[in-house]
Amino acid sequence: MPDETPTPSADGLGELTGRLAGDLVTLDAELAEIELLVTQAKAEAARHEGRRAATATKLTALGPEGDLQERLDLTTNRVTLSKRSALMESQVDVLEGKRRALARYRDAVASYGETVAALDAAAGSGAGSARARRPGRLRARWRRRAHRLAPRREPPPTAARRGRHARL
Secondary structure, X not given: OOOOOOOOOHHXXXXXXXXXXXXXXXXHHHHHHHHHHHHXXXXXXXXXXXXXXXXXXXXXXXXXXXXXXXXXXXXXXXXXXXXXXXXXXXXHHHHHHHHHHHHHHHHHHHHHXXXXXXXXXXXXXXXXXXXXXXXXXHHHHHHHHHHHOOOOOOOOOOHHHHOHHHHO
16 A cells, blocks of 8 residues: 655745744733733732832831721721732732743744744755745754743742731
8 A cells, every 4th residue: 555645845834933933922922911910910910019028117107096097997908908919929920830831832833934944944855946945044043932931940939928818
């Protein structure tokens, strides 16, 4: 029985290489957007935590002999700010998880792109055309992108960070 494996055409591989490169650019843009959202959420969490600490200081300075309505308002404000701070910190955790997953997917697409570019080079070199020179440049570009955009290793969460919800 003859081998039924279809032989990929050079045009099809070139088109696929282009699509993978386009997907890689899109994934890079998404990763940059997620990084921006992480930065914003961290800043917002820090702002709420700072306001909560200032409210706690005011409440302590007021003491038990202070105006009852003012103490009630400060306590309510402190609880609200604590909840907002915890919400922003959990949002940071969710976004960082999404970033890690998307970075893994981006690395897989980059790997597939390198493989398809190598197949394209092999298919193009058999034809002896000018097309045989192009995939080498594509592979080099894939390697540069993969090296430059390698996923960052995140440190494990600290004990203080794991216990952040205890202050509610």
